[in-house]
Each structure stands twice: as structure tokens, then as C-alpha cells.
Amino acid sequence: NRSASTLLVTGGAGFIGTNFIRHTLVQMSECRIVNLDALTYAGNAANLDDVARDAPERYRFVHGDINDSDLLQRLLHEESPAAVIHFAAESHVDRSIAGPLAFVETNVTGTARLLMACRAYWEQMGRPAAFRFLHVSTDEVYGSLGPEDYFSETTPYDPSSPYSASKAAADHLVRAWHRTYDFPAMVTNCSNNYGPYQFPEKLIPLMILNILEEKPLPVYGDGANVRDWLYVVDHCEALATVLERGVPGQTYNIGGGAERRNIDVVEQLCALLDQRLGRSGDGCSRRLIRFVTDRPGHDRRYAIDAGKIQRELGWRPRYRFETALAETVDWYLANGPWIDFIRSGDYRRWMETQYGPD
Numbered sequence: 433n434r435s436a437s438t439l440l441v442t443g444g445a446g447f448i449g450t451n452f453i454r455h456t457l458v459q460m461s462e463c464r465i466v467n468l469d470a471l472t473y474a475g476n477a478a479n480l481d482d483v484a485r486d487a488p489e490r491y492r493f494v495h496g497d498i499n500d501s502d503l504l505q506r507l508l509h510e511e512s513p514a515a516v517i518h519f520a521a522e523s524h525v526d527r528s529i530a531g532p533l534a535f536v537e538t539n540v541t542g543t544a545r546l547l548m549a550c551r552a553y554w555e556q557m558g559r560p561a562a563f564r565f566l567h568v569s570t571d572e573v574y575g576s577l578g579p580e581d582y583f584s585e586t587t588p589y590d591p592s593s594p595y596s597a598s599k600a601a602a603d604h605l606v607r608a609w610h611r612t613y614d615f616p617a618m619v620t621n622c623s624n625n626y627g628p629y630q631f632p633e634k635l636i637p638l639m640i641l642n643i644l645e646e647k648p649l650p651v652y653g654d655g656a657n658v659r660d661w662l663y664v665v666d667h668c669e670a671l672a673t674v675l676e677r678g679v680p681g682q683t684y685n686i687g688g689g690a691e692r693r694n695i696d697v698v699e700q701l702c703a704l705l706d707q708r709l710g711r712s713g714d715g716c717s718r719r720l721i722r723f724v725t726d727r728p729g730h731d732r733r734y735a736i737d738a739g740k741i742q743r744e745l746g747w748r749p750r751y752r753f754e755t756a757l758a759e760t761v762d763w764y765l766a767n768g769p770w771i772d773f774i775r776s777g778d779y780r781r782w783m784e785t786q787y788g789p790d
């Protein structure tokens with residue numbers, strides 16, 4: 433029965449979506465995935481070329497926008513998904529500072545259109561009890577923390593950037609769809625992810641590539657901003673757990689319990705790569721670190737209390753930060769052609785506006 437096992441994924445050609453699709457197809461042998469992605473600069477359909485080639489009966493890619501209501505309606509009726517997992521977003525804070533409107537259009541309006549289409553489908557199908565809509569969000573909606581506290585599911589929203597404000601608006605819409613229409617939606621708020629297929633504008637892959645090319649390593653402010661890092665595979669497993677056992681209307685925080693200062697992460701990457709590349713003495717990569725003017729509105733610390741998902745759904749992270757960081761470095765070292773491909777075109781032009789030409 434196809435309708436019992438088809439999952440509609442939005443934004444599956446991006447970093448977390450790609451990892452989620454790969455992971456889910458392996459873990460759930462009866463599952464089929466439809467991936468709707470607009471292929472912005474951050475989306476790369478080639479991430480899943482091998483899946484499309486090797487398992488065409490289990491994977492379909494649809495090039496399209498979550499703002500295209502007609503397409504959404506057609507797709508939902510064609511595919512009859514048992515659940516929808518919504519990753520599609522503009523996701524980079526620095527880009528949201530330079531150009532906020534795209535963030536409102538995709539993250540807010542796009543999420544509203546997706547909710548409307550999914551609810552209409554769910555009503556037409558007679559409100560199937562097992563249907564779920566999972567909205568993937570960020571801990572950045574909670575704003576910045578002092579040195580001691582943790583974000584819980586009841587922490588008031590206090591977003592700082594246009595990115596986090598647009599995700600906060602989307603989270604509120606999703607919860608309103610549950611309260612107003614009984615729509616079986618859930619929200620997850622996750623801390624910073626790292627791992628394979630992450631676009632090199634984000635801290636960890638940016639540093640890895642700059643170290644490889646012996647370019648300066650730009651670190652915001654004094655480098656003491658703290659992030660709670662989670663390996664992307666742990667995030668994917670948490671999402672699968674919420675889809676399977678989460679309660680409609682509920683929110684679950686997801687975090688790795690791995691708080692690190694940005695500067696410590698950068699130094700750790702320098703050490704890992706120096707070891708791999710045989711750099712030592714004056715050639716050590718730490719010499720490339722440059723402290724640059726802080727990001728406006730830069731949140732000081734994020735840290736997640738993941739107690740609820742652990743207690744209620746039994747999920748906890750499996751990977752140690754140091755081990756998974758080393759695996760991530762090795763993935764980037766082994767995937768030069770992927771890096772060359774996604775660094776061409778739009779990405780290169782945007783980086784030039786930030787840091788000047790190479």
C-alpha cells in the first residue's frame with residue numbers, strides 16, 4: 433500500500449534533508465520518499481543522484497517551490513503521503529541580514545501555503561488518524577542565552593535575526609494550524625548541525641575548506657560565542673523518532689549536549705586537518721585565524737535542554753562531538769568533486785560580495 437508509506441519531504445536537496453532522505457531510505461525499508469525542492473543556491477539534486485539511479489521505485493525528485501499552491505495540491509493527491517516533513521527554508525543568518533525578504537517569502541509565506549495545501553488534503557482524505565506534519569525548526573527562535581540557562585520547549589520566543597524571526601513566525605503558524613484546525617502538526621527546534629553535505633557558507637565546512645586552501649579563517653568577534661553542536665545523523669534519528677512517536681500539537685527540542693565556543697571548534701579543525709595534511713611548526717593552520725567584526729545581533733550562546741524528547745520519546749544523541757567532527761573532516765577530504773561543484777556559480781558570487789574575490 434503506497435499511501436501507507438510515502439513520505440513527502442520539502443527541501444530534501446539541502447544539507448539536513450539530503451542526510452535525512454539517505455538515512456531514512458536505509459532505516460525504513462518499506463518507505464518511499466518524494467522530495468520537493470526549488471533548488472536554490474543551497475539545494476543540490478545531485479546529492480541524491482545515486483539514490484535516484486539505484487532505487488527509482490523508492491525515490492522521486494520534484495523540482496518545485498513550496499509557494500506553488502497548484503503544484504502542492506497536485507503532488508499531494510498524486511502521492512497520498514502518510515506524512516510531510518518540512519525542511520525547505522532560506523537558512524543562512526548572514527544572508528538574511530543582507531536580504532531578508534526571501535526569508536519571509538519562503539520561511540513564512542511558503543510554510544503557510546504548505547500548511548494550507550496539506551490541511552486541505554488531510555480534510556479531503558477524511559482526516560486520517562495516522563497523518564503527521566513535521567516542521568523542522570531551529571533553537572535560534574529563542575534568542576540568546578546567558579552563561580547558565582538552557583532553552584526548553586516553554587522558553588519564550590525572542591529571535592534576533594531576520595532568519596530566526598522568519599522561522600519563529602513559521603513555528604507559530606504551524607502551532608496555530610494545530611490549535612485552530614486540529615491539524616496533526618508537530619514542531620522540532622534543533623541546535624546547530626554539522627556533517628556531510630553541508631554548504632560551505634556555514635562555520636564548520638567554511639573553516640575546513642579555507643584550511644585546505646590555506647585561506648584566512650574569519651572568526652566573528654572574540655570567538656567566544658557558544659553553540660550546542662549536533663551531528664546531522666543524530667538530528668535525522670531524532671526527526672524519525674518524532675515522526676513515529678511524537679504527539680500532534682507538541683514541540684520537541686533537539687540538542688547534542690556538546691557546547692563549544694566557535695574559536696575552540698576552529699582550533700580543533702585546524703588540529704585535525706594539520707594531522708591529516710602533515711602540517712606542523714610554522715605551517716600549522718592556526719596561523720590563518722583572523723578575528724573579524726562581529727555579526728550584528730550575534731547571539732552569544734545557544735544551549736538546548738533535550739530532556740523532553742529523551743524522556744517522552746526515548747531519543748538521545750549517539751555521536752560524540754570529537755568523533756563525528758573527525759568523520760566530517762574526512763568526508764570533505766574525500767569529496768573534492770562535490771565541493772567544486774557546489775562552489776561554482778551562485779555561491780562563488782555571494783562569497784565575493786562578503787569577502788571579495790579570491
Ligand code: NAD
Nearest residue numbers: 443445446447448470471472474475497498520521569625
Ligand atoms: P539548507 O539551506 O542546506 O537547505 C534548504 C533547502 O530548501 C535547499 O535544498 C533549498 O533548495 C530548499 N528551498 C529553499 N527555498 C525553497 C522553496 N521556496 N521551495 C522549495 N524548496 C526550497 O538548509 P539546512 O541546513 O538543510 O536546514 C534545513 C531546515 O532545518 C531549515 O528549515 C532550517 O531552518 C532547519 N535547521 C537547520 C539547522 C542547521 O544547523 N543547519 C539547525 C536547526 C534547524
